[in-house]
Amino acid sequence: MSEYSARDADDVSVGIVEKKFYTFGGGTNQALVLESGAEIGPVTVAYETxxxxxxxxxxxxxxxxxxxxxxHVAGYYSKADAKPGWWENMVGPGKGIDTDRYFVICASILGSCGGTTGPCATNPASGKPYGLDFPVVTVGDMVTVQRKLLDHLGVEKLLAVVGGSLGGMQALEWSLRYPDRVAGVIALATTMRHSALAIAFNEIARQAIMTDPNWNKGHYYGGPKPDTGLAVARMIGHVTYLSDEAMRRKFGRRLQEKDAFSFQFDIDFEVESYLRHQGSKFVARFDANSFLYVTKAADYFDLERRGGAGSAVEAFAAARSRFLVVSFTSDWLYPTYQSKELVRALKKNGLNVSFCEIKADCGHDAFLIPNKRLSSLIGNFLERTRDESRF
Structure with a gap:
C-alpha cells in the first residue's frame, strides 16, 4: 500500500452517530471483580463505533x-449539535484514524459519567446513585471492561489501541494485560507513572471538591451539587493542560476591563475570566464524584510496580505489540523525559518502538489540537501495522 497522506478533510465527518450500551455481570456469580478485590455488577458500558x-x-x-x-470521539448526535466529538480532527474519513479503512471503537471508562457505570449510576442494592459506595477502580479495571465490550462485539484482535494522557495509560495497560490481542500501541502525551507533581495537582483538585459544603460525602444526588468545588478542580486541572507560552500568547496580563483594576476580589484579568468559564462549562457536563475516582485511578497507575515488577523493563517483558510514543515539547504535566523512559524500557525488551517529540507550544492538550504531523504519524503507523501485523 502507498504511504498514508491525510487529505484536507477538515469538513469531512463520520456524520450522525449513535451512543450504544452493553451490560454484563448482572447474573449470579457474574459480577466484575476489581483489582481491589471488590465486586460490582451489573456493569453498563457506553460506546460508539x-x-x-x-x-x-x-x-x-x-x-x-x-x-x-x-x-463520543467523533461525529454528531444530531444535525442540531453545535460541537462534534472530542477528537473530530483525528477520527473520520481520510483523517489520521481513517474510518474508511478502520473499524473504530471508543467506550466511556469505568467510573466516569459518560454512560458507563460509575458513582452517579444507580446502585442496584439501594436504588440510589452509588456515590462513595462505588468501589475505587484502576486503569486495569477500565481495560478489563473494554475487553468485555470487545468480546461482545466479536473483536478478538485489535490492530491498535490509541490514547493520550489517561488514554495513553490505558493503551499501555492493554499491551501488558492482553498482549496477544494488540498489534500496535499509540501512546500520546502520557506516562508510566504519575510524578509527585501530577499527584499533588490531583489531590488539590480532589480537596476542592471534598471541602465544598454541598459534597455531603459524595451523596449529593437529588440535592445541591458541589459545583463550586468541581469548578475549582477543573480550573486547577486546566492550568496543567496548558503552557506558559500558550497562556502568555492568549492572555498575557490583559485586563477584562481595559481601563483600570477593580480593586475588588472579582475578575480583573482575562485569564481569570477564561478559567471561570472553563470551570462553569465543566460543571454542566461532569460529575464531581467521577472526577475523584478517575483522578485516583490515574494516580494509582504505576507500571514500575505492576504485577510485582521491580522496574518498567520487567513490566514490559510480556509485551508483544509495536509502539508509537509521542510527546510534546511544552507538556509540563507529562514531560518528554517520561516518554523517553518509556521508550528505553520498551527497547530493552527488544520491541519495535518509534518515538517522536513534536514541537508545540500549547502544553499537554497538544494531542487534541489539529496537527498535520501528528495525523501523519498516526496514519502511517496504523498502515504499517496493518501491512506487517502478525495477526
Missing part, C-alpha cells in the same frame, strides 16, 4: 479517552 469491521476482523482500532472525555 465508526466504520466497518473487515471480513478478516483485522482492522479494529480502539480509541481510549482522557480524564474528561467520553465515548
Amino acid at each position: 465508526y466504520g466497518q469491521l473487515s471480513p478478516a476482523k483485522d482492522n479494529a482500532v480502539l480509541v481510549l479517552h482522557a480524564l474528561s472525555g467520553d465515548c
